[in-house]
Amino acid sequence: MARRKKLYEGKAKVLYEGPEPGTLVQYFKDDATAFNAEKKDVIEGKGVLNNRLSEFFMTGLTQIGIPNHFLKRLNMREQLIRQVEIVPLEVIVRNFAAGTMAKRLGMEEGTALPRPIVEFSYKDDSLGDPLVPEEYIIAFGWASQQELDDIVSMALRVNDWMSGVMYGVGIKLIDFKIEIGRVWEGDFARLIVADEISPDSCRLWDMETGQKLDKDVFRRDLGNLRDAYTEVARRLGVMPTNVTHPPSKPTLIN
């Protein structure tokens, strides 16, 4: 007999039905994919690290009043989350040019942007998650104008906090992606941060050396992905082996 119902299996995570209505169990896999899953591998231990790191970031967001789906860590690979209706957008915040933006505009990676820039891509793997203007989002009803305004201000608050935390451990937050979901309360939807925040969904560069500590290590064959993520976890004081540290009180290591 199945222990519980699997609701969705994605590239990096599995969602199971949670113990209470409105909750899910999010399982972090070791699978790494890039370029819309054209490149694949299994990186032993990645799921454990991302479970802990996403918990760390989401707990920090809760502490500064940014609502998100994290409820509780269940074990090394699983966390209990609030079920949301995912807004079908990848919300990307950029502080420095990199990746597709650098390519599109012919900019050198690492160039500081005049201010943080928020952009959206439409979540559709078969289309390769295309970049979309706000007009499309409103016109096609993926989010309302009010929701979009709230998403932008939420994303910028996440960026401010994350940039500061990473700066404190000698890491530049180049860019990141978040997903936002709706929690319905009667006829009203509240927006909360969902999915995950981890080195899979951020670009993180060591401030001194410029060494990449994120999924680009895998995308571009720059070395050992697990070592890179372990370094991020170590600096933030959330090493998976160091379970005695409460994740809400990280030890900053210089």
Ligand SMILES: Nc1ncnc2c1ncn2[C@@H]1O[C@H](COP(=O)(O)OP(=O)(O)OP(=O)(O)O)[C@@H](O)[C@H]1O
């Ligand atoms: N709190 C939540 N409630 C409901 N769905 C969620 C929640 N958090 C994340 N999700 C969704 O769960 C899935 C997580 O799996 P994963 O990230 O592996 O998917 P993926 O392969 O990236 O595919 P997708 O294109 O659907 O994001 C994603 O579809 C994500 O949008």
Ligand SMILES: [Mg+2]
């Ligand atoms: Mg995903």
